[in-house]
Amino acid sequence: MRVSEATRRTIDIILVLAQKDFKVRYRSSILGFLWALLNPLAYMIILTLVFGVLFRVAVVNYAAYALIGLLVWRFFSIGTGQGLYALVNNASLVRNIYVPRYILVFANSLSNLIGACIEFIAFLPLLVLLQVNVTLTILVLPILLSMEFLLVFSLSLALSSLNLKYRDFYQLWDIALQLGFFLSPIIYDESIIPSRFQMVYSFNPVTRLIDSTRAIFLQARLPTSYDVIIMALNILFFAGLGFLIFRHLERRFAEEL
Secondary structure, eight states, rough: OOHHHHHHHHHHHHHEEEEEEHHHTTTSSTTHHHHHHHHHHHHHHHHIIIIIIIIIOOOHHHHHHOOOOHHHHHHHHHHHHTTTTTTTGGHHHHHHSSOOOOHHHHHHHHHHHHHHHHHHHHHHHHHHHHTTOOOOOGGGGHHHHHHHHHHHHHHHHHHHHHHSTTTTTHHHHHHHHHEEEEEETSSSOGGGSOOOOOOOOOOOOOOOOHHHOOOOOOOOOOOOHHHHHHHHHHHHHOOOOOOOHHHHHHHTTHHHH
16 A cells, blocks of 8 residues: 555654653763663662562562562653653643644653663563563553553643643642552552452553563463553543543644644
């Protein structure tokens, strides 16, 4: 199928912007992308010492358990946290050059997807050292990361629009992310949640992503149909919400900058 010139140009713009976002993130850093590896590694060690050793959380291979949860959470938190500024950081493009504004958000989310993929690849040998039996089920990982990408992009559409209109909105999202860390099964097993709250807890958009990713690594099994349905419903809900907010506020973007 032949790709139109307009489509090719749009793809080129997205790739250039994604590359720029990825490079800018580590431009002034001495260790560069190494921080993306050292940060979750340090967190894993701290969580393992505190919860795996001191509090003796009843989770087999807690270090690997925590690391996988952290990697999934980092993609979500960093992706939405940076997506919040996707429009503000490209003010000149929004004001002076006409490009579909959602492209700016999409490119930002794409750069974070690339970062998440690199992190998982880089930590794969460590997971093996942590006695994780890596099987063919990890071939499902790109699908799960793609689903998380859609979630991050959908939320970033809403967040970037709201942050442009209300410049202190980032403070609210920062609090939401801190709360979300403890409301997601990163440092504890979901089984501790009372059964009457399990359904509500599942609609935390990150919960099923974390559990499904752990399943393919730690249990060598595919996500259940329930997991897939909940993840799909979350993506559809936030995609609809994100596009509605984005389209509603888009006509005033240039005025807000």
